[in-house]
Amino acid sequence: MHPFTTHPTEAVSSLGELGLIAAMRRWLGKVSPPAPHGIGDDCAVLPASSRTALVTVDPVIYGEHFNDAVAPSAAGAKLFKRNLSDIAAMGGRPRAAVVAIALDETVKIEWLAGFYRGLASIGRRYRVPVVGGDIARHRGGLVVTLTLIGEASGPRVLSRRGARIGDRIYVTGRLGGSLRGHHLSFTPRLAEGAWLAARPDVRSLMDLSDGLAKDLHALTPANAQPVLHENRIPVSTAARACARSSGRPPLAHALEDGEDYELLFTVSRQTPDADFVRAWRRRFRLPLSCIGEFQSMNRPLPAGAVDLGRHHGFEHLKP
């Protein structure tokens, strides 16, 4: 749906500011608790928690992250899920969200209702209230920024740092071709992230947002290089479809396409691969692939290893 209208009665400005806030609370339904724990005071108030806190923020921007072809509810759901994926990526659990919307006065009420119902559906599914936010005028634009507050799900949070030479590298799901639908339909890997954080043999964790080839740098320890075995990369059906139209290999799509929202993590080599995979399968049906390991920078790459120097992920700002 195109978000803007030329009919004044269809536009958000016809509601006025207070009317718009009331409508937002209605669209959010139970996901909008009463003030001061929800929308309506200077700050949202959250009860004290004895756990380490997590904070992440991501926007969706009209013309960048969604366009007229995307249903407004799908854009809203995507915004919430992108942030949930970042909480999953540290093994945390989500607590509450705040949403700042910068919008032209000609945004359609119908579009915004759909967007907020999309937020509400995710808030209900993952039991995360929308506790506050802001509305600001932005002539000609539509930018919605969600900040998600979370907390550790257990005694530790799993950062990107911690991998060592010899650690094996794992990835969940299948990679590539996200723009064919997965970028909207993906599931944030919250249960999986929390499970990983509870295992001491898992040493580092992140989610894949800019493509494996780019994101893996963040997990790579100093003086190490990742060895990825070409035949072990889980290439998605969508990556194969993209390859047919792009003329590039399916593997290139799996390595370079962004928005996989899968988990990438490393496990100590002390744990045999078969043991780890067995423990995973007892708990999850989601595919898990051991795609390689970290080796010393000085050693040559073995046969069948991916030459990562030839692959690049998504760049947010082209140099």
Place this chain on the structure above:
Amino acid sequence: MHPFTTHPTEAVSSLGELGLIAAMRRWLGKVSPPAPHGIGDDCAVLPASSRTALVTVDPVIYGEHFNDAVAPSAAGAKLFKRNLSDIAAMGGRPRAAVVAIALDETVKIEWLAGFYRGLASIGRRYRVPVVGGDIARHRGGLVVTLTLIGEASGPRVLSRRGARIGDRIYVTGRLGGSLRGHHLSFTPRLAEGAWLAARPDVRSLMDLSDGLAKDLHALTPANAQPVLHENRIPVSTAARACARSSGRPPLAHALEDGEDYELLFTVSRQTPDADFVRAWRRRFRLPLSCIGEFQSMNRPLPAGAVDLGRHHGFEHLKP
């Protein structure tokens, strides 16, 4: 300073994404702690706190909240201070900020450096680290959204609700004409807010952002009306200057202009005004005015009371 450039070497895109993040951390200096407590992981990590948490979010948008006439450092400082004022408005203290920037690739490096140095100056002054954020492309736009995490400064947070009929209404500082400079130079009233929250006779609190006449509705209890005494409203010098060019009374500017960022609160009538003011003056030099009280909806307004029905504050979306 105009934020955009036509010279590719002056543009943020010339830094690339990683270069830009490195530059932001440099501009922030000590205000940017190392990951995972700062920029660089999927979430920012904050130590557990035994206090009630507060969350607030506000943006600054090019063409709305600042323009080419505003120094980039002043725009950055304003963004941080707007959010600090919301924490002050509940008697809280700030803990950490995350900053999401949506920007055209032609934004000048020099502009962004100034903006981040403005953020850094406020982060240093109030000891609030910038612990994370996001960078996204936004063709033709420049929207920076800051989310501030805070916590209660003592056993309670002060919400907007709690005033009763008979409570006296107080305001700090002087009101009106903010666009003549105060909207950039204001001081968030953090110490004052924390002091108010610690006094049981203070029953409700907010900050003034959209003008006294509009904001006061949020504190007004059901079945009550505010009685504001015209001669007690602290009219700023800037409001008088605005009145000379607008032809409207200085009082109208004090009541209707937005962006005062002063505190508005109510005190139980059990505490004599003289006692309250004496306690305040022992602690603060900031002007304090008792501007009126809440009375029953049924009683007629006394002589000299402001007719609030004739005054309107700032509307974020014009109906």
